[in-house]
Amino acid sequence: MAPQLDTYYKTVDSLAEDFIERLRKAVAIPSISAEEARRQDVVKMGLFLKGELEALGAHMEARPLGKQPGKEHLELPPAVIGRYPAKKDESKRTILVYGHYDVQPADLSDGWATDPFTLTVDDKGRMYGRGSTDDKGPVLGWVNVIQSHQKAGIEFPVNLLMCFEGMEEYGSEGLDDFIEAECKPGKFFADADAVCISDNYWLGTEKPCLTYGLRGCSYYSIEISGPGQDLHSGVFGGTAQEPMTDLVRVMGSLVDTDGNIQIPGIKELVAPLTKEEESLYKDIAFTMDNLYESLGSQTSIFPDKERTLMGRWRFPSLSLHGVEGAFSQPGAKTVIPAKVIGKFSIRTVPDMQPDDVDALVFKYVKQVFADLKSKNKLNVHLQHSGKWWVASPKHWNFTAAAKAVESVFKVKPDLTREGGSIPVTLTFEQATGKNVLLLPMGSSTDAAHSINEKLDRRNYIEGIKLLGAYLHYVAEEPTEG
């Protein structure tokens, strides 16, 4: 039986100005986690959020996460966690939601058209302000869902567990351990039946999506060294083997112009593309013009949408990021660098095991270097790796969300993956052992992390309806779904 949501939707509409006012108050708090001087504002934002939820009757706690690693004079902002209703209803499913209340740095002088900490709504309903879409709008979305239920007199359909952090834009310091600890039996998040994260974006501007996969990332350094110190190319050019000469040859052997990874064995690790999966891409709301616009050029690898989306989501890619230790300034310097470090990373996908990728990379790089017969020294190593994540979009968590999208937006959502990584997703999946859903509120044009970040009024208000509807469909969706 489909939930009766009309009253809820109307109530959300009636409270729209209040919700925008709530977002205005949140944006006004410059909770920049990367800036030491703003730490008090981050804490203030966390307490504001806690206060708003407590006023609605939620049980809330601000949990200390200790000192900031490497800056031990700084206390990390608290994990703001909570439960609504305050007393668990054992007859209902329990959904754990995650968001973050800190924001990226922003300053009017960076080129913002309006003050980044004053929510400014233009005549097309674009609401400009730092944190509007990333991630204050979605976080307040949950607050607004609760308020709307109370105002409408509708019973809350699930037990809601909340986890809001204040360091997401600075590496989520301290959060992984906290989540793992609180997901253990008897702890705060122990009884979560599924997880919902609203911290990514639609693929375009018109059609909502549900995100069920993220690529992983394995980041490598190739260090080649020879001379004891940097040399003058006039004096030593033609007499010494130069590390930079070797490095560009090794880096040039990793990938070609069309993005084909040249490391033997990598392709074989990738899960085969099934006919069924291949057919999914053609219906995704995405065009090559979308790509060209975001690239700022037409220098795509593929001419078609399907292979472009697969290139971004379901196949690995290898990017060369740069060289440390060589001359990198404008102008002309006649140096022979003594030690150079090439940086590259591989975006990984199912079924690539990070250890297997490492082994293939190390073997190949060492072989290419050995073939150069150089007297220089090679050292190749992994800087860090994070695994890919893929959830089942057939789980009730996803089918409920899909029905909510259809109810609010009158359209089936795109099922998407993303090319980048959101590490906390994997943390929640591993700590809870439950299905994780990425349910974005904002659109692809929101400019998170850039100047003039915004959230469209439509995305915010309809997004509040979506989050609420999702909880209602979650309550009804059969387990075998």
Added chain:
Amino acid sequence: MAPQLDTYYKTVDSLAEDFIERLRKAVAIPSISAEEARRQDVVKMGLFLKGELEALGAHMEARPLGKQPGKEHLELPPAVIGRYPAKKDESKRTILVYGHYDVQPADLSDGWATDPFTLTVDDKGRMYGRGSTDDKGPVLGWVNVIQSHQKAGIEFPVNLLMCFEGMEEYGSEGLDDFIEAECKPGKFFADADAVCISDNYWLGTEKPCLTYGLRGCSYYSIEISGPGQDLHSGVFGGTAQEPMTDLVRVMGSLVDTDGNIQIPGIKELVAPLTKEEESLYKDIAFTMDNLYESLGSQTSIFPDKERTLMGRWRFPSLSLHGVEGAFSQPGAKTVIPAKVIGKFSIRTVPDMQPDDVDALVFKYVKQVFADLKSKNKLNVHLQHSGKWWVASPKHWNFTAAAKAVESVFKVKPDLTREGGSIPVTLTFEQATGKNVLLLPMGSSTDAAHSINEKLDRRNYIEGIKLLGAYLHYVAEEPTEG
């Protein structure tokens, strides 16, 4: 008839402490041309030099060179020029000597063992101080030569023209035009019969050398661009052609590990090695251990001295200096750089014409890039070029210097070239149309431009003898020599 130089040599020895005191005074003036705040000290040093020579009866002038380009509030330090004896003796040859009175930056905190502007002599006669060997020692050498002749009562054997500049360590701003103007008929340097520059170093520590060649340098940029702005490798990796991928492939095509330039046609521009020339290298006082010591490693291209010296002096080399626009810091950044600029230079030798080299480089780079079939854009251009220089070591200017070396050091000098460039050498050759000799005073261990720069007492005092003896042999050497 060989000159009778014993009295002169004994007089130099008798004045040795005075000469060291003069160097001490000069080193105490921190004439750092690169530092704006030291400009007054550079001028002070120029006027000190002028004063010392005027006190010996030379005609001296401090010629203004105008404002410093790009820093128009700064007056360039003057060219200190002079003539000794003040009145020209038409019966004698006229030798134009060049040196510079400015120095490289230096600060005790850089790691100097002693204060860089306090000449500190250790028990092995090593005289430490910024500018001791580069180039205050050699410049004062000419002053000391004049003083020694006066003290010994020996007639000065030539007309000496002097040109001392104060911006050599900062690009010799303003000097080229000045030299060209003053070499014109009727001007200050018009009647020079040959030129002698003492601003380079012995190949080792025991045996003096005369330098008759320098390599040129042509410096190039390869700019490859595609996207409108830097991209995130998670979002765009696998969908966009990456400029850095193309750049390392183009850079990797230029030269191999053993320094072989891969650009077709370059080798064919190089003057053939004759049997006579090839035989000259085996007697040069240089060992592979000398190379390994200065390299700080054993990563040489060649195992033998002869090919190493030829690799440095008489064959071209290609060095890759670095990449501008890519990630160059420590750590891991997942950026796809939108525009990257690879820097490399070719050290050129006879008979490579810079224009021909440019044409071959541009053609090859464009072809390699075209073969990649990339949608990115390539822009390859020359940043700057300076031509190689080779003088005839059979000219009387060189044979006189060789005899002076034998007289002072009881050994035949090595005839050497250098791998780097000293642009003023070519300027003097072209402006005067006369033979130019590089007659170094310091040794290979003097650490010019580094911390703990020094000049050995032996090199300074015997060097003063050498400069004086050179002038005497110049006076006697037959023109057809």
